[in-house]
Amino acid sequence: MTVLQSLVDLGIDSEALVGSVGVLVAAYVTARIFGYVLSAVAERTPRRRISIKMLIPILRFLIYGIATFLVLGPLLNLSTAQLLAVSGLLGAALGFGLKDLFAGVIGGLVLITERPYQVGDKVTIDGDYGEVTDIGLRATTLTTPDDSAVRVPNATLFTANVSNANDGHPEMMVVVELAVTASADVDRASAIVKEAMVTSKYVYVDDDHPFAVLVEDESYYRMIRGKAYVADLRDEFAFASDVTERSMAAFASEGIEMPEAPVHVSGHR
Numbered sequence: 082m083t084v085l086q087s088l089v090d091l092g093i094d095s096e097a098l099v100g101s102v103g104v105l106v107a108a109y110v111t112a113r114i115f116g117y118v119l120s121a122v123a124e125r126t127p128r129r130r131i132s133i134k135m136l137i138p139i140l141r142f143l144i145y146g147i148a149t150f151l152v153l154g155p156l157l158n159l160s161t162a163q164l165l166a167v168s169g170l171l172g173a174a175l176g177f178g179l180k181d182l183f184a185g186v187i188g189g190l191v192l193i194t195e196r197p198y199q200v201g202d203k204v205t206i207d208g209d210y211g212e213v214t215d216i217g218l219r220a221t222t223l224t225t226p227d228d229s230a231v232r233v234p235n236a237t238l239f240t241a242n243v244s245n246a247n248d249g250h251p252e253m254m255v256v257v258e259l260a261v262t263a264s265a266d267v268d269r270a271s272a273i274v275k276e277a278m279v280t281s282k283y284v285y286v287d288d289d290h291p292f293a294v295l296v297e298d299e300s301y302y303r304m305i306r307g308k309a310y311v312a313d314l315r316d317e318f319a320f321a322s323d324v325t326e327r328s329m330a331a332f333a334s335e336g337i338e339m340p341e342a343p344v345h346v347s348g349h350r
Contacts, residue, residue, distance in 0.1 A: 101152040104151045105148055107148070108144050108148035112141045115140050115144070116141065119133055119137050119140075120137065123201075130201055137200060137215075138192070138215075138216035138217070145218065191235075192221070192235060192238065196249070197238065197245065198213055198249075200215065200216055201314075202245055202246070202247055203245075203246040203247055203253060203314050203317065204245050204246065205242075205243070205246075206221070206237060206238075206241060206244075207237050207241035209231045209233060210223075211225040211226065211229075211231060212224050214230075217235075219234065219235060220232045220234050220235055221233045221234075221235060226318060247314050252285050253310060253311055254309070255309060255310070255311055255320050255321055256306060256307070256308050257274070257278070257306070257307045257320075257321050257328075258304055259325065259328055259332075259339070260299075260303065260305070260340050261303050261305060261339055261340070262301075262302055263298075263301060263302055263303060265303070265337045265338055266337060267296055267303050269335065269337065270305055270332065271294045271296060273332065273337070274294055274305050274307045274328050275292070275307065276331075277307075277323070277327040277328045278292055278294075278307050278309045278324050279309075281320055283312065283313075283316040283319055283320035284309050284311065284320065285309075285311055285312035286309065286310065290310040292308060292310070293308045294306070294307050294308075295308070301340060302340040307324060
């Protein structure tokens with residue numbers, strides 16, 4: 082026996098149940114339309130993209146909240162016995178598998194109010210790194226650098242560390258690391274990396290967004306770490322590739338040797 086049939090057997094008006102289904106469908110369609118329109122507008126305004134896209138989950142929660150109120154309204158007119166019976170059915174449903182969904186919804190509400198990250202941010206959640214492309218009622222969707230969609234339950238917010246690379250701003254720091262041999266001219270190598278960064282078409286430099294070049298001694302080589310901001314966080318890897326390619330070309334032309342070691346690129350602060 083389905084939950085719907087059980088509610089009808091309790092004496093709840095079947096027309097009210099059909100109307101409730103209609104309200105939920107209308108809420109879903111409305112939320113999808115608003116999401117599509119706002120996403121289109123956001124993509125046309127890069128500087129305000131993150132702020133506009135953050136309206137999508139907020140509107141979604143408002144729409145579903147109103148729909149829930151409209152659906153539960155008729156229940157307020159139930160008799161005490163009917164209300165207790167409905168509560169029992171809902172409690173059983175939660176106990177048999179909806180507790181995770183409920184935890185996800187609570188996590189989504191926390192995301193909306195505390196905003197540890199927004200749609201459009203580059204974040205690391207429980208080891209997964211990518212751009213937040215959607216904050217749903219149950220889960221957050223990340224698009225990784227390899228263009229994979231990772232759905233992270235919102236309840237993960239309560240148990241895992243969250244690292245936000247841009248914290249709601251379109252600018253983001255990108256770190257590029259290049260290794261040179263211990264005998265190489267490290268001053269010249271640092272100057273080359275600096276020149277490659279500040280002349281990149283993707284770089285963003287002002288008083289609040291400085292750049293830096295650091296040198297670290299390793300066992301058999303020296304690591305040159307260039308740190309600078311990009312104007313648009315989506316240019317993270319384009320900037321890193323641009324700086325890396327031009328720096329390596331300059332190293333080769335000036336005889337600066339690089340060890341047989343991997344080059345690491347990080348977009349995290």
